[in-house]
Amino acid sequence: MGLYQSLYYMSVAGGMAGLYAWALAAVIAAALTNQQNVWVSDLLAVILLGAFIGGLGVAFSDRYAGRRISAKWAFFGVLIGIVCGSLAAVIQMPITERLGEQSPILTRVIAWLLAGSLIGLGLGLRWITVNRTRAAHGYVGGLVGGALGGLMFAGLSGLAPDLAQALGFMVLGAGICFGVTLAPMLMKGGVLLFVSSGDPRAQAKFGRGKKEWELRQGDMYTVGSTSREGTPAKAGPGSSIFIPDAAIAAQHAVLFGKEGRFYVARHAEAGGQAGLARFVLRVRGKTVTSSQELRDNDDVLVGRTALKFTSRKKEQ
Amino acid sequence: MALRNLAIAMCLGGLSLMPVAGQETRGRLEFADEIRMVSCDPAASVPCFRIKLNIVDGQGKPLGLELPAPDKLAASMTVKAGEQELSPFYATIPSDATVAMRGRVALILIDISGSMNRVLASGPTRFDAAKSALEHYLTGFQDGLDEVAIAAFESHGVVEGIKAAKFASTRDEALQQVSNLPAPKPKNNTGLYSAVDMGLDVLKQKLANTGGGAGAPEGLLVVMTDGANEVFKGDDPGLLAGDDGLNMVAGRVTAAGINVVGVGFGDVSQIDEKALSRLSTKYYMASDLEGLKKIFTMTRTTLRNRVQATFASPWGDRASLAGRSMPVVVKLKLPTGETLTSGEKSWETPQVGVPLLEGKCEAPELLAAIHLNPPSGGGWMALLRPVLVFAGLGVSILILWFWVPWLVWPERYMGVAPGSARWAGQAQPGAGGAQAAGPAPPGFGGAGGVRPPARAPMEKTVLYPTTDVTRTRLQVRPDKDTKS
Numbered sequence: 001m002g003l004y005q006s007l008y009y010m011s012v013a014g015g016m017a018g019l020y021a022w023a024l025a026a027v028i029a030a031a032l033t034n035q036q037n038v039w040v041s042d043l044l045a046v047i048l049l050g051a052f053i054g055g056l057g058v059a060f061s062d063r064y065a066g067r068r069i070s071a072k073w074a075f076f077g078v079l080i081g082i083v084c085g086s087l088a089a090v091i092q093m094p095i096t097e098r099l100g101e102q103s104p105i106l107t108r109v110i111a112w113l114l115a116g117s118l119i120g121l122g123l124g125l126r127w128i129t130v131n132r133t134r135a136a137h138g139y140v141g142g143l144v145g146g147a148l149g150g151l152m153f154a155g156l157s158g159l160a161p162d163l164a165q166a167l168g169f170m171v172l173g174a175g176i177c178f179g180v181t182l183a184p185m186l187m188k189g190g191v192l193l194f195v196s197s198g199d200p201r202a203q204a205k206f207g208r209g210k211k212e213w214e215l216r217q218g219d220m221y222t223v224g225s226t227s228r229e230g231t232p233a234k235a236g237p238g239s240s241i242f243i244p245d246a247a248i249a250a251q252h253a254v255l256f257g258k259e260g261r262f263y264v265a266r267h268a269e270a271g272g273q274a275g276l277a278r279f280v281l282r283v284r285g286k287t288v289t290s291s292q293e294l295r296d297n298d299d300v301l302v303g304r305t306a307l308k309f310t311s312r313k314k315e316q
Numbered sequence: 317m318a319l320r321n322l323a324i325a326m327c328l329g330g331l332s333l334m335p336v337a338g339q340e341t342r343g344r345l346e347f348a349d350e351i352r353m354v355s356c357d358p359a360a361s362v363p364c365f366r367i368k369l370n371i372v373d374g375q376g377k378p379l380g381l382e383l384p385a386p387d388k389l390a391a392s393m394t395v396k397a398g399e400q401e402l403s404p405f406y407a408t409i410p411s412d413a414t415v416a417m418r419g420r421v422a423l424i425l426i427d428i429s430g431s432m433n434r435v436l437a438s439g440p441t442r443f444d445a446a447k448s449a450l451e452h453y454l455t456g457f458q459d460g461l462d463e464v465a466i467a468a469f470e471s472h473g474v475v476e477g478i479k480a481a482k483f484a485s486t487r488d489e490a491l492q493q494v495s496n497l498p499a500p501k502p503k504n505n506t507g508l509y510s511a512v513d514m515g516l517d518v519l520k521q522k523l524a525n526t527g528g529g530a531g532a533p534e535g536l537l538v539v540m541t542d543g544a545n546e547v548f549k550g551d552d553p554g555l556l557a558g559d560d561g562l563n564m565v566a567g568r569v570t571a572a573g574i575n576v577v578g579v580g581f582g583d584v585s586q587i588d589e590k591a592l593s594r595l596s597t598k599y600y601m602a603s604d605l606e607g608l609k610k611i612f613t614m615t616r617t618t619l620r621n622r623v624q625a626t627f628a629s630p631w632g633d634r635a636s637l638a639g640r641s642m643p644v645v646v647k648l649k650l651p652t653g654e655t656l657t658s659g660e661k662s663w664e665t666p667q668v669g670v671p672l673l674e675g676k677c678e679a680p681e682l683l684a685a686i687h688l689n690p691p692s693g694g695g696w697m698a699l700l701r702p703v704l705v706f707a708g709l710g711v712s713i714l715i716l717w718f719w720v721p722w723l724v725w726p727e728r729y730m731g732v733a734p735g736s737a738r739w740a741g742q743a744q745p746g747a748g749g750a751q752a753a754g755p756a757p758p759g760f761g762g763a764g765g766v767r768p769p770a771r772a773p774m775e776k777t778v779l780y781p782t783t784d785v786t787r788t789r790l791q792v793r794p795d796k797d798t799k800s
Contacts, residue, residue, distance in 0.1 A: 041669030157639030
């Protein structure tokens with residue numbers, strides 16, 4: 001799946017999370033008939049919003065990164081969302097108390113901004129080990145989504161009850177997921193694009209969607225045929241670029257960005273005379289025996305899979 | 317009933333009471349509590365609102381007026397909620413007995429700054445006079461109904477001291493709290509703003525724990541001081557001060573919906589009257605015993621002159637109220653033809669969620685609701701609308717998920733269009749289609765089609781020795797191979 005497609009689908013997934021949160025909040029609120037604490041409604045709504053956005057955001061992000069959806073990480077996302085949602089509701093209380101009566105619309109928008117930004121920040125922190133900017137982008141995405149959602153809620157509730165609130169939740173969710181997904185796109189130094197593969201499994205997995213892997217300076221990526229389930233740590237067991245091709249070693253090659261350039265090298269497991277004989281790794285038609293710099297528009301052949309590298313920094 | 321009078325009873329000895337609000341003389345209605353949304357189900361499907369009002373004069377003092385007969389009280393009232401004029405379906409004047417049964421939760425904050433050691437003209441110090449007033453007041457304490465906490469404040473340990481206040485439910489416990497009040501020390505200053513701020517938190521928490529409903533106790537915060545907010549170096553860090561601190565606490569008092577009675581006593585010239593007026597919903601300056609008696613009388617009158625009314629929401633269901641602010645103004649037409657009007661009070665909904673019901677209608681309210689048949693909420697529509705919204709938005713999500721991407725990225729879903737080329741040089745003459753991605757990588761080039769040509773029977777894959785692993789080529793089998 002391409003980066004723009006990921007961005008699109010993640011935004012829709014965020015909207016879906018918002019819709020689910022709205023529906024569940026409405027059902028629970030209907031059951032609460034003797035609630036003296038007016039903040040309970042806000043707390044409930046924001047916690048559900050955080051839980052759904054956190055859970056679905058992490059799950060779909062893993063899916064579009066080419067990894068399996070891990071229940072553990074999805075649950076972690078839910079937990080992050082609940083904590084950040086609770087925090088937003090708690091911070092909102094004194095603001096409402098002091099400002100609510102004088103400036104109701106402003107207070108409402110601030111509450112939505114708080115909810116969006118804190119949930120976005122928390123969700124972005126889930127990838128703090130691999131991409132620090134995701135937290136910042138999640139925060140900004142949440143701010144924008146929260147502002148739009150809050151204005152929608154405050155401005156349209158009178159005209160379209162239920163719809164305005166549901167749309168507000170959806171816009172907030174979409175904003176957060178958009179921000180979290182946008183970060184890797186903006187920060188990428190290069191992209192590895194799937195072209196085609198002689199292995200039907202790889203072709204079926206990536207052929208239609210034209211999978212793209214974003215590459216960032218300073219990071220190291222392992223190309224291999226072993227799926228990594230869980231966090232995409234920079235270097236560890238499993239592959240951050242997983243291609244199910246029988247001709248690709250479990251850990252076949254290493255891609256890394258250094259001083260503004262990108263390089264590909266054979267992984268130790270695919271090195272040596274036996275590795276050279278068995279595992280194909282070519283750049284621009286030439287076999288890579290140790291390491292090789294990648295240039296814009298280079299063709300990379302890994303096993304029976306053809307990839308194309310494009311760099312953000314174009315050749316002069 | 318005793319605590320009801322406490323606010324004022326403390327003003328003690330010797331001083332004349334000077335009610336200090338504006339100088340208007342015309343009567344008016346004054347909101348005595350927050351506007352609360354209650355359920356009148358099954359009598360009415362729309363949410364209802366309960367309001368409580370005091371009848372006071374222009375200066376905020378209780379006003380004795382002839383009110384409409386109980387059966388005509390609701391008809392004599394009009395409520396302007398938002399832009400709509402409504403009539404309450406139920407209105408009543410609670411009796412003293414009713415109020416007494418509800419009890420009252422009071423938090424009394426006593427200033428123990430250094431100036432409280434000054435001696436009054438009548439003999440005792442201000443502090444001793446305050447203690448005497450408290451003890452006098454507690455003679456009317458109703459065990460089991462009233463609850464009171466008495467806390468001292470100065471400029472050290474303000475937050476901790478008030479937070480630690482324990483609510484006494486018996487007279488003996490309350491008297492013990494009075495006798496345990498620490499004596500003022502000369503170096504004590506006055507953290508007045510922070511004390512009121514913390515007092516609101518403690519009282520709100522206490523009220524929240526007592527549960528809601530029409531029978532819930534009323535809250536009262538009494539703040540007694542003989543000076544002004546004074547915070548200096550060496551006092552608690554972070555104590556509120558200046559205009560910002562005053563504005564913040566004044567805003568909280570306004571929004572809290574709790575009766576806050578400010579009592580300034582002693583030398584009037586030393587009391588920050590302006591701050592006291594903003595920190596309280598009602599304040600008094602007391603200087604003699606006569607004034608104290610007047611305050612007692614006034615408090616009882618206020619309770620007798622309270623009106624409670626319930627009206628149906630102008631909007632059919634709770635979801636329709638979400639995201640709104642509903643300003644409410646109440647009018648009461650008296651038998652004399654005079655009309656009392658309240659100030660505007662806003663009912664605020666949650667900032668993100670749907671407003672929740674704060675209780676249920678009592679039996680008399682339900683009976684009135686049935687009798688007067690308040691407007692229906694369009695029951696089935698209130699249930700159906702969220703379902704339709706969910707279904708509609710769900711379908712939109714499905715369209716965005718499954719259909720729109722086919723329009724935006726058709727090549728990703730439909731493969732390579734017929735006639736288009738994957739690699740440069742493969743495009744068929746005259747055929748349109750997507751632009752080729754570039755030259756084909758080794759092993760992926762074809763002779764003019766998307767797929768490489770099928771192998772001829774005489775072709776085989778030859779793997780070169782390890783010294784030349786980079787060259788995998790298709791070679792034509794030697795003739796002898798094909799022959800054999």
